[in-house]
Amino acid sequence: MNVRxxxxxxxxxxxxxxxxxxxxxxxxxxxxxxxxDCRNRLRDFEAIAGELFEGLPASTDDMGSSWAQLSQRLADPSDGIIPAARQGVVASASRAPVLPEPLRSYVGSDALALKWKPLGRGAYQVPIPTGDGVTSVRLLRIPAGRPVPEHSHGGRELTLVLAGSFSDEKGRFCRGDIEEADEELQHQPIAGAGEDCICLAVTDAPLRFKSRLLRLIQPVLGI
Structure with a gap:
């Protein structure tokens, strides 16, 4: 796998x-x-953050309190800053799981065993509850070769490919690739041929569909 x-x-x-x-x-x-590559980059950012924290005055009560809260949340997976494995699923020795940890533990199973809910036009979703009150998180499964309806965004959207691929105005995205979209991007992703595209999608505002019909039924779809 070559993440681009x-x-x-x-x-x-x-x-x-x-x-x-x-x-x-x-x-x-x-x-x-x-x-x-991004795990290596993360270590660099963590080192920088550690150095900045060490340089803060020891008497900063508010920062001390904030750091104590952060440390507690890092130690407690239920608070979800770095979501940890919960009720882990053992993968088959003959097949790597489609959903890596920590995602697999969030939904309780690998992709093939999930209860996918139809979205129409052969697409399916699995909503993923979180406790942040800000984001909407879901798994999407788009049939091979099919397009997603054209849309723009009311905020930020992160789309992480877990199986198959999709292509849009920004390029081709395969397993491990992540696309960050904002209000400036209007696109129509198309799933690659030969394999359904399974991806994790996170948004903080409803999508803005170009189709009037989709806008009318959007509250029912929940996207």
Whole structure:
């Protein structure tokens, strides 16, 4: 696996310092599980964050309290800064899991055993509950060769490919690749031929579909 599209410096530095809410953190952590290059970059950001913390005055009560809270959250997986494995699933020796940890423990199984909910046009989703109150997190399965309806974004969207591939205006994305979209991007991703595209999608605002019909049923779809 050769990951070509990586998590941005802004997101990775925020992840290293514990500033990301749970949904974004889950996407970054799952990408890190698939990307050795970004794991190396993360170590650099963690080293920088450690040096900055060491240089702060020891008498800064608010910072001391914040660091204590952060340390407690890092030690407690239930708070989700760096989501840890919960109820881990042992992968088959003959087949690597589609969903790496920590994502696999969030949904309780690997992709083939999940209860996928239809979205229409052959697409399916699995909503993933989080406790951050900010993000919407879901697994999506798009049929091979099929397009996603054209849309723009009301905020940030992270899309991490876990199986298959998709292509859009920004290029081709395969397993391990992550795309970061914002209000400026309007696109129509198309799943690659030969294999359904399974991806993790995290948003902080509803998508803006070009189709009026999709806009009407969007509250029902929950996307």
């Amino acid at each position: 599209h990586h998590v941005s410096d802004d997101l990775l530095s925020a992840y290293a310092t514990g500033e990301l809410v749970e949904g974004w953190s889950l996407a970054v952590a799952t990408h890190l599980a698939l990307c050795p």
